[in-house]
Amino acid sequence: MKAFPGFWWLVIAVVAVAALALINHLMLLDAVSNEAAGNMAFAAVFVARAELPRLAMALVAGAALGLASALMQRVLRNPLAEPATLGLSAGAQLAMVAATVALPAAMAYPAAVAFVGAAAAAALVLVATARRRFEPLSVILTGMMVSLTATAGAAAVILASGDYMTGLFIWGGGDLTQDGWAPTLRLTAILATTIGGTVLALRPLALLTLGDAEAKAAGLAAGTLRFAIIALAVWLAAATTAEIGIVGFIGLAAPFIARLTGVRSSAGRLMAAPIAGALLLALADGGVQLAGHLTGLRIPTGAATALIGGPLILALVPRIVSLTRPDVLPSAAVLPRRSAGPVLVTLTIILVATIALALTAGRGAEGWHVDLATITWRSARVGLLASAGALIGLAGTVIQRLTGNPMASPEVLGVGVGAGAGLAVILLAVPVASLGAQAGGMLAGALMTLFALLAFVRRHGFGAERLLIAGIALGALLSSLLTSVIATGSPAGFLLLGWISGALIEPSPDFAVATAAILAGLTPLALLHARALAILPLGETAARSLGLATARTRADLVLIAGAATAASTVAIGPMSFIGLIAPHLARSLGLRRPLSHLAGAMLAGAALTIAADWLARMVAFPYQLPLGLFAALIGGGYLVIRFAGGARGGP
């Protein structure tokens, strides 16, 4: 019998999984047993009810993620689609958290609750990107935003219910530990059903690849089929999240590996993906357990899989035929054009009013009050927030114009989490690092991320899509490192957590002045590039024919945006949506020229940041909630409203 393609890979992977399981088993027995008979009895129960179900769960959940992603990738024709990048996992998580707090009875059916959340996230992403015909890049960016908003929402629900610590640790990532067989069996049943559905859909799916017209001629309702398959994939992804939490990137890797093994037929690939996923998750989880035995650290499996996800996205980029659809018109054409003056004056008035409110109004021991005396306490804080908000608005405008994509934002460049990685290194090396050393570490981390990004993009030609994808990949990689440090729960992890969630502690006036100085330095630099910012959105060809040395110009602009992002991230943390929505807001108000767009986005960014912080301090007074949470909720809310409006109005 001739070995099928990928046979030897399969053998190697199975052997590796088995070897890891065996090593872990022996190390466990070694740790647990001495001569006492009671210990051996415990070890037997542990193997039967914790160790074996965990291995089985890794295989089943990996297969489920692999199959769900392979289906979504096929239907959306998007090699980056998977439950985590589409926001399905985070949507499911939010639904479960909300149900646990508000409707505990519903949690008797966790998979159903998770499905509601995942389906809502999927609907949101698909409705929002329908007008761009599910262009891969837009789908991924929208999915990322939905994901961040849902995570922030879940944290908000838990914080509001009063469990501050647990709430923040919700970012810990997926966990595969088991204490019985029930969850594994539940997921296996759903996986089997989905496999059945997939087998039934194989033939129609093959027809679909011929094109919608041909499929229709053969008597196939293409839309209905797509809808049914997406629903099936969402159900499977939701059930997986319900059992083990968020485990990203397995779904991304599995279909990719299936293709690499040389399986030719599309049906074969669809069936190879769950096998690859099962082995991959079992390997990752075995590695995590081994690391736990060796170091005593408990790393969530979800964080470990994200570690392989970043490099994987980078490897996938060259294989993607088209990330964007050139036939999709930029939506700028339908926006109203107003004269800039009145709009900018209005935005300035709003900013001044916000500052006045944030300086004087609030809650005290006696309830709500307006008090001029609080100005002494708040001026440094409000000053810092205004500068940081303006910086992130500037960075957002530059990046959106640079990439010609209104869904791009400084957050996706990975610079924010790069700063966090720098902070993590400093905190791990010097546990009692001064604030200055911490800020230095963050700046170094941000700059190194930026240079890595530039080097990668330069090697592969300076395309806007490449920049975004590389940023997402770097971000995923670095944030999994951060999650691992936070999951240790050490003092360093605790400080990092506070910073990541944007829990701003009382800033010193010096800090505010330094941030304002950076703003004052970067603004003229950005304004100098006004011509390039006007031309670059028109595309590479137009820019070249107008005499712009685009690679050089783009690199300069990326540096400006990166420096602005780094400075604002040091001040207010990386979890802000403000870099996305401030430029969006300014543009939809009719500010289309680069100068007025920049100015409007900076004013809006400052006002939004100050407002988010004020809310974060007032909602649960005297308990301060993380600023990043409110920024994400404001940003997510804005996007949802925009999309709902856009879907109604049509193109």
Place this chain on the structure above:
Amino acid sequence: MQPNRRQFLALTAALAACPARAAGGIAVVDWALLETVLALGVTPVAAAELRQYARVVGEPAVPASVVDIGLRGNPNLELLSTLAPDLIVISNFYDYRRLSSERIAEVLSLPVYLAGQPCLPLLRQSTRDLGRRLGHADRAESLVTALDASIAAVRQARRPDGRPAMAVNLGDRRHVRLFGADTLFGGVLTAAGYRNGFADTRYSMTAPAGIEVLARDADAELFVIGPLPAGGADALAGNALWQALPQVAAGRVHVLPSLDHFGGLPTATRFAALLAAAGAPAR
């Protein structure tokens, strides 16, 4: 939305009402020192994270007059400044925020837990320092004496058989936090004549150790310190893994109520009393 007349009047009234400024008194940010201050018979004007304190520490109840100033790691200094205390008591955990607190009042920082150092001598010293600063040196001394007496009671209650003990807190059904030699519980166990099953503390917000570490010392007395994870004692009863632990199978598990894991001398005294009640060998 146009504000109506009633809202306008309410706003004017709010503007007119200047927040009343109570003068003097002390504010406490650290929980170990808060319970010490209360045990010294002093009622602070303000303290941090009182909602969670009521859940974890519980007794004695904090008087209703004490104003909650928010999170321990990030107290609301603006609110604290309107209360105008004379003295702000913090512990070494919050030293990094000392500077901003000093804008409001004198700050007294006392150590309550230092990794790697025995905890009880540290707490005894901090309690005495706090008592002296608040003018209640005699009461501080009696807190120290009370702890010594309750530890002596544990020594008397248990047979000196050299059996080890483990103090743990359950993070979830599968993970635990371990209290080593440098913790309050580890210190009391050692002082009471037990050999602590864990030399090293493994404590973090996410419980860092798998439940299987408990099986290492099958002979140990197992003290489970509250709060219990979701589902409480019922979930433990239905958990086959938990039931299979050698200590559970042999009935050497004592589930204790919630105690502040980084508490002060009153918590240590309460823990010793619980040990005396539970640890008396009834085998």
